[in-house]
Amino acid sequence: MIVTRRAGAIVTIALDRPAARNALSTAGWNALAGAVGAVAASDAAAVILGSAVPGIFSAGADLADLAILGEDVPGRAAFRARMAAAIEGIAALPMPVIAAIDGGCYGAAVALALACDIVVAGDRAVFATTPAKLGIGYPGGDVARLADRVGRGQAARMLFAAQPIDADEAARIGLAHLRAAEAVPTAEALAAQVAANAPGAVRLLKRTIADPGNADAGFDAAFGGTEFVERLAVFRNRTR
Numbered sequence: 001m002i003v004t005r006r007a008g009a010i011v012t013i014a015l016d017r018p019a020a021r022n023a024l025s026t027a028g029w030n031a032l033a034g035a036v037g038a039v040a041a042s043d044a045a046a047v048i049l050g051s052a053v054p055g056i057f058s059a060g061a062d063l064a065d066l067a068i069l070g071e072d073v074p075g076r077a078a079f080r081a082r083m084a085a086a087i088e089g090i091a092a093l094p095m096p097v098i099a100a101i102d103g104g105c106y107g108a109a110v111a112l113a114l115a116c117d118i119v120v121a122g123d124r125a126v127f128a129t130t131p132a133k134l135g136i137g138y139p140g141g142d143v144a145r146l147a148d149r150v151g152r153g154q155a156a157r158m159l160f161a162a163q164p165i166d167a168d169e170a171a172r173i174g175l176a177h178l179r180a181a182e183a184v185p186t187a188e189a190l191a192a193q194v195a196a197n198a199p200g201a202v203r204l205l206k207r208t209i210a211d212p213g214n215a216d217a218g219f220d221a222a223f224g225g226t227e228f229v230e231r232l233a234v235f236r237n238r239t240r
Contacts, residue, residue: 060107121176122183
């Protein structure tokens with residue numbers, strides 16, 4: 001259910017399980033974590049996380065798997081760990097990750113979007129964090145990421161009410177960063193802009209955003225790198 005393709009320096013990871021509205025089963029979480037791990041080891045400049053199924057990003061975790069956890073007590077922590085391996089793997093990718101949301105994004109799928117650096121919401125995007133409807137919770141790391149993104153009050157509203165919000169509302173509260181008629185073309189254009197820059201510098205800047213308190217050494221070292229020498233020479237030639 002995970003399709004990965006590469007075009008130049010841009011990798012697209014697409015969820016592709018149309019019969020289940022891209023719900024992620026245990027096997028799906030494992031496959032996504034594996035795909036993310038392969039991308040992490042590559043020289044890709046940018047990643048787009050999207051859907052190969054029109055009208056849906058993902059329905060979240062597969063309800064059939066969740067139902068099993070009612071009786072399978074040892075399996076609960078294992079299931080949570082599988083989800084975390086995929087979600088945290090996306091968050092830890094060294095290159096920028098852009099989520100393209102052109103449909104419904106529910107439950108655990110919101111956590112996937114939150115793990116991305118930039119979220120693009122299309123006209124058909126709908127977001128809902130729905131564990132309260134099922135009588136369960138949301139992993140602590142995902143709640144923290146949601147609160148950090150939209151603020152504690154908006155995070156509380158989304159979790160407690162469990163009601164869907166549209167693309168405009170998602171952009172207003174900061175859950176989505178860019179609003180577009182269609183998310184995929186906008187995400188692709190943005191990824192191309194990212195890929196046109198020095199890849200090492202972009203990765204350095206991503207690390208700086210994540211940990212600005214430990215960025216000075218990287219900032220200083222970049223001046224001695226080949227990217228700076230080559231890019232500066234090109235810039236000078238253009239201005240002559």
